[in-house]
Amino acid sequence: MDQAALQNSDIAREKIVAGFYDQYSEDDRLTRSVHGRLEYATTMHYIHRFADSSSKILEVGAATGRYSVALAKEGMEVSAVELVQSNFEKLQKKCKGLPNIAAYQGDATDLSRFADSSFDLTLVLGPMYHLYDKEDVNKAIDEAIRVTHRGGTIIFAFISVFAIMYANYFYGNWQDGQIENFTDDYKVRHFKEQLFTGYDVTEFEALFAGKDIEWITTAGVDGLIQPIEERSDFQMSDADFEALSKWYLAFAEKRELLGHTNHLLYICKKI
Numbered sequence: 699m700d701q702a703a704l705q706n707s708d709i710a711r712e713k714i715v716a717g718f719y720d721q722y723s724e725d726d727r728l729t730r731s732v733h734g735r736l737e738y739a740t741t742m743h744y745i746h747r748f749a750d751s752s753s754k755i756l757e758v759g760a761a762t763g764r765y766s767v768a769l770a771k772e773g774m775e776v777s778a779v780e781l782v783q784s785n786f787e788k789l790q791k792k793c794k795g796l797p798n799i800a801a802y803q804g805d806a807t808d809l810s811r812f813a814d815s816s817f818d819l820t821l822v823l824g825p826m827y828h829l830y831d832k833e834d835v836n837k838a839i840d841e842a843i844r845v846t847h848r849g850g851t852i853i854f855a856f857i858s859v860f861a862i863m864y865a866n867y868f869y870g871n872w873q874d875g876q877i878e879n880f881t882d883d884y885k886v887r888h889f890k891e892q893l894f895t896g897y898d899v900t901e902f903e904a905l906f907a908g909k910d911i912e913w914i915t916t917a918g919v920d921g922l923i924q925p926i927e928e929r930s931d932f933q934m935s936d937a938d939f940e941a942l943s944k945w946y947l948a949f950a951e952k953r954e955l956l957g958h959t960n961h962l963l964y965i966c967k968k969i
Contacts, residue, residue, distance in 0.1 A: 742765070745769070754774070763801075780804075827856070858956070860896070865925045903964065916956060918951075
């Protein structure tokens with residue numbers, strides 16, 4: 699692919715992603731539903747496993763700052779990168795008055811503003827949902843590894859293709875989802891018009907073969923709750939949610955459950 703084609707591909711991707719988030723309330727995504735709250739609680743659990751108040755953090759795909767701002771308030775030094783203009787503007791506002799966080803508009807495939815080995819922990823919690831081109835996927839992975847120091851941790855979020863099906867296509871439109879997400883011989887599809895691209899768990903893990911990393915774990919963060927939460931009789935008290943959060947952490951890394959969870963974390967150490 700020549701340079702002009704690459705640039706056009708990037709523009710197309712940015713337009714698709716921005717078009718979605720300009721009309722979607724990302725700001726409260728992790729607070730307005732039970733599955734969103736569980737995703738946040740579980741993700742923060744894993745972040746705290748590898749970081750403390752002295753850590754230097756990079757979040758790529760920071761959206762409106764739900765994680766970055768919270769970590770900065772805990773005393774961590776945070777750099778937050780967000781691609782979408784509408785999200786970035788909200789992120790900037792939330793950073794005001796916090797001296798230990800800096801917001802940048804940019805893309806996961808190009809972190810050239812940051813030097814090699816700059817961060818203790820690098821979070822890539824959204825970009826892999828929207829990267830369909832193999833070259834862009836590898837750029838995002840390689841850039842996250844490059845800016846993390848040796849021995850530091852990198853956490854990549856991705857989406858299960860099976861959970862995409864379970865959450866969106868049990869409403870009389872299963873065949874549409876199958877055509878969009880799988881080939882005729884049931885291989886996972888990734889293409890530029892696809893807003894959210896999902897992965898088979900082992901397929902995503904294979905992206906890191908030959909990289910300068912050591913795999914730590916792969917964990918789910920929100921289980922199979924999203925489609926269940928659509929039921930009219932779904933209920934979850936605060937006490938039940940607290941119990942659920944603790945219970946879920948006990949099983950978040952069980953291999954047989956990973957395909958059912960919507961969002962997952964691939965956690966590795968740079969070597």
